[in-house]
Amino acid sequence: MRAQFVLSEIGVGLRRNLTMTVAVIVSVALSLGLFGASLLMRDQVSTMKGYWYDKVNVSIFFCNKNDAESGNCAKGAATQQQKNEIKAELDRLPIVQKPVVYESSDQAYKHYKEQFGDTPVAGLVTPDQLPESFRVKLKDPTKYAVIKSAFSERPGVQEVQDQRDTVEPLFNLLNGMNIAALCVMGLMLVVALMLIVNTVRVSAFSRRRETGIMRLVGASSFYIQMPFILEAAIAGLLGATFACVLIVGGKYVLINNWLAKKIQVINFIGWDSVAAVLPLVLLIGLLMPALAAFFALRKYLKV
Amino acid sequence: MVTHTDGSRNSATRAPIQVDRGASVIRFDNVSKTYPKQNRPALRDVSLEIERGEFVFLVGSSGSGKSTFLRLLLREERASHGAVHVLGKDLAKLSNWKVPQMRRQVGTVFQDFRLLPNKTVGQNVAFALEVIGKPRGQIRKTVPEVLELVGLGGKEDRMPGELSGGEQQRVAIARAFVNRPMLLIADEPTGNLDPQTSVGIMKLLDRINRTGTTVVMATHDQQIVDQMRKRVMELEKGRLVRDQSRGVYGYQH
Numbered sequence: 001m002r003a004q005f006v007l008s009e010i011g012v013g014l015r016r017n018l019t020m021t022v023a024v025i026v027s028v029a030l031s032l033g034l035f036g037a038s039l040l041m042r043d044q045v046s047t048m049k050g051y052w053y054d055k056v057n058v059s060i061f062f063c064n065k066n067d068a069e070s071g072n073c074a075k076g077a078a079t080q081q082q083k084n085e086i087k088a089e090l091d092r093l094p095i096v097q098k099p100v101v102y103e104s105s106d107q108a109y110k111h112y113k114e115q116f117g118d119t120p121v122a123g124l125v126t127p128d129q130l131p132e133s134f135r136v137k138l139k140d141p142t143k144y145a146v147i148k149s150a151f152s153e154r155p156g157v158q159e160v161q162d163q164r165d166t167v168e169p170l171f172n173l174l175n176g177m178n179i180a181a182l183c184v185m186g187l188m189l190v191v192a193l194m195l196i197v198n199t200v201r202v203s204a205f206s207r208r209r210e211t212g213i214m215r216l217v218g219a220s221s222f223y224i225q226m227p228f229i230l231e232a233a234i235a236g237l238l239g240a241t242f243a244c245v246l247i248v249g250g251k252y253v254l255i256n257n258w259l260a261k262k263i264q265v266i267n268f269i270g271w272d273s274v275a276a277v278l279p280l281v282l283l284i285g286l287l288m289p290a291l292a293a294f295f296a297l298r299k300y301l302k303v
Numbered sequence: 304m305v306t307h308t309d310g311s312r313n314s315a316t317r318a319p320i321q322v323d324r325g326a327s328v329i330r331f332d333n334v335s336k337t338y339p340k341q342n343r344p345a346l347r348d349v350s351l352e353i354e355r356g357e358f359v360f361l362v363g364s365s366g367s368g369k370s371t372f373l374r375l376l377l378r379e380e381r382a383s384h385g386a387v388h389v390l391g392k393d394l395a396k397l398s399n400w401k402v403p404q405m406r407r408q409v410g411t412v413f414q415d416f417r418l419l420p421n422k423t424v425g426q427n428v429a430f431a432l433e434v435i436g437k438p439r440g441q442i443r444k445t446v447p448e449v450l451e452l453v454g455l456g457g458k459e460d461r462m463p464g465e466l467s468g469g470e471q472q473r474v475a476i477a478r479a480f481v482n483r484p485m486l487l488i489a490d491e492p493t494g495n496l497d498p499q500t501s502v503g504i505m506k507l508l509d510r511i512n513r514t515g516t517t518v519v520m521a522t523h524d525q526q527i528v529d530q531m532r533k534r535v536m537e538l539e540k541g542r543l544v545r546d547q548s549r550g551v552y553g554y555q556h
Contacts, residue, residue, distance in 0.1 A: 005433050213417060216377075217478070218407030219434035221400070 009227040010234065013203050020199040021235050027195055028239025028285055031188030033246040036281045038181040040247070043273045045174045051267050052167045057101075057135040058147050060086065061158045064105065064131050078132070078156030086151060090136060093150075095143045101135040108133065131158055189288075192239075196232050196289045200296040203228055211301060225297050232293035233286050240285020244278050327388070328486055328517045329353040329376065334385035336371050336541075344383070345371040347541040353519065355485070358512045360528050361521040362552055363538035369521040372538065373490055376519070377409065378402050390485055407435055410479030410487040410516075414494035416471045418463040424450065424474050425459035431478045445481055453477040453507055469500035473507065480511055487511060489520040493527065501527060525552040 014021050062083065063073035090100045103111075108130040136147060144162040152160040204211065214224050255268050331351045337344040346368045353359055361369050374380045375387050378394045387394045390408055397405060418427050425446050432442045450456055453473040463471055472492060479487060489508065493501035505527055512518045522528060528535060528551060535550030536543060 209417070209419060213419065213430065214434045215403075216406065216411050216417075217431040217434060217482070218403040218405070218409075220403045223434055223436070 006227055006230065010231050013207070013227060013231045014234065016206055017199055017203055020195065020202060024192065024195045024199055024232075024235045024289070025239040025242065027188055027192040028236050028289065029242035029246065031185050031192050032240050032243035032281050032285050033250075034181050034185035034188060035284070036243060036247040036277045037250065038178050038185060039277050039280070040251070040269060040273060041174060041178045041181065043277075044269045045171055045178070047267060047269060048167075048174075049171060053141065053164070057137050057163060058144055059161045059163065060134045060136065060147070060151055061131040061161065062133060063156055063158045064128065073156075073158055082154070082156035083132075083134075086154060086157070087134065089150070090134065093146075095139055095146060097137040097139050101137075103133045103135055105130050105132055193288070193292050196236075196292040197296040199235075200228055200232060200293045201300045203231065204297065204301045215302070225294070225301065228297055228301070229290050229293045232289040236285045236287075236289030237282065239289075240282045243281050243285065247277065247281070248274060327352050328355050328357070328390060329519070330386075330388035332386045332388075334375065334382045334387055336368075336375060336380060337383045344541050346375070346382075346538075348385070349538075349541075349543045350385075351536065351543060351546060353517060355517055356512070356515050358509070358518045358531070358533040359520070360531070360533055360535045360550075360552075361519060361538065362523070362528060362535060366540075367538040368541040369538055370490070371541075373488055373519075373521060376486075376488055377406065377411065403435075407482055408485050410476075410482065410484040412472070412475050412479050412487065412489040412492045414491040416463075416468075416475045416495075418471060418474055418478075420463055423460050423462055424455065424466070427463065427474055428478045428481055431481055435482075449477045449481045450474075452480070452510075454503075467500070468496050469503055472496065472504055476504070476507060476511070480516070483514075484516060487516050487518045489518065489522075491522055491524075492520065493522065493524050498526065505531065528552040 062078035063076070065077040087100060087102075090096050091098065105127045109125070109127040112125060112130065138144065138147070141164060144164070148160045148162070151157055211224050251269075251271070251274050259266075260268050329352070331349050334346060334349045335344050336346040349368075349372070361372060363369050371380065375382055375394070376389055378387075378389075378397065381395060389405065392405060394405075419430065422430060428446045428449060429442050432445065447456070447459065450459060453476050455470060455473050455477065458466070458470070463474065466474070472495075476492070487508070492508070493504055496504060501524060508518055508520065509531070532549045532551075534548045535545065535552070537545035537553065
């Protein structure tokens with residue numbers, strides 16, 4: 001096979017169909033960009049889940065002297081005896097992972113400071129506003145209801161809180177966005193494929209003289225089809241390259257320069273996850289149009 | 304040497320390709336061809352044999368099956384019944400990927416020349432070699448040779464549009480012959496040309512025939528057939544109704 005001949009054929013083909021080629025490149029870029037973004041989003045959600053589920057506990061908060069007005073706390077701050085009883089019971093429960101951690105108001109204040117640092121809100125909080133608590137880690141995080149029913153009505157207990165409840169809506173939101181992104185990607189992919197098939201058809205039609213002669217003089221079907229397939233693959237690869245630029249740019253602008261500065265509690269994905277996604281995007285950008293072209297040729301190019 | 308065919312084309316048994324038993328270049332054994340969704344066959348029960356080095360005219364009115372005959376030779380179509388052997392190969396048993404290899408040994412010339420208008424004469428001929436992967440050095444050597452042979456020496460850099468019809472047909476013949484095929488198929492090569500130019504083309508085809516290449520030519524040109532006194536096969540409604548060595552075009556005109 002003579003590379004120069006094939007390359008010049010491809011160049012001619014791509015130029016002849018410039019508008020169509022641009023449409024293919026753009027639609028491949030968008031669909032693969034969305035594809036990469038949704039892969040990264042899934043990565044993000046799973047790192048966040050790992051990070052948070054590992055950290056979150058069921059917390060049993062005790063009344064302190066400030067919230068005397070409500071339900072269980074009507075009798076004022078929890079006594080040491082109440083706390084001891086609950087501790088003893090927790091230690092007896094098989095579903096609880098020992099040891100149960102006690103967090104005093106001072107410790108709670110310290111953690112609070114760590115999380116919110118120098119934000120204006122943090123300055124207003126004092127240690128005695130934060131309740132004491134037991135941090136209970138469950139062997140099976142879904143058994144939360146057992147703890148809740150056992151302790152929430154106890155005197156001196158302000159609230160039993162499963163911290164998963166506070167992060168779950170966020171994950172649900174992220175997953176929902178991910179599914180939406182995948183749907184849009186699917187649509188864009190269909191558009192891209194149809195454009196490729198059409199481009200190949202136009203291309204095959206505009207070169208039917210050449211291909212007819214090639215057939216007559218005994219060029220192999222591989223040789224006849226190769227320029228068309230490479231044409232599609234090159235357009236796809238260009239699209240995929242744009243998709244990579246979109247992904248890298250998105251990560252840089254959206255995460256590094258914006259979200260990471262705003263929200264420090266979240267552990268954002270790093271460049272390593274991005275680097276893992278890019279080759280996949282390029283590979284799909286190369287193979288998918290080539291395959292689409294191959295199947296389109298079987299219909300539009302007699303060999 | 305009788306070949307039995309039961310019409311099953313995709314038989315898994317692949318007989319070793321028989322090469323050139325005797326000297327028959329084309330062999331039809333009871334060949335019929337019916338196109339899909341048509342009742343009347345385009346070819347009916349045609350049996351014939353064309354030897355190496357022969358020059359054969361294929362005559363018959365439009366719709367008599369000439370084109371189908373040529374398409375079967377090039378394996379653009381497959382026979383519905385019977386066996387077609389070209390250059391010793393049973394085309395029914397020839398797998399798809401080997402068809403290009405077969406076509407390289409068969410040159411083709413058409414009424415409408417089929418040149419690439421945006422390539423020069425030399426490039427048009429070279430194209431046939433490029434697309435079958437011939438090395439560049441060989442192409443540079445053979446293209447001027449074959450152009451000289453067809454009488455277009457020195458016109459390599461002209462565009463097809465600048466040439467007369469006869470010259471364009473010579474380019475097409477050069478392209479068909481540049482691989483030195485065993486068989487040259489010509490479908491009304493003089494159909495678009497005036498009688499005088501046609502004579503020139505026929506002389507060229509005759510010269511090619513004398514190098515040992517078998518020539519099969521479908522034509523409507525009575526004068527040429529009558530002058531050349533070559534073998535004539537006449538098709539009528541898909542049947543082979545006449546096969547004369549040193550024949551004439553026909554009586555009914």
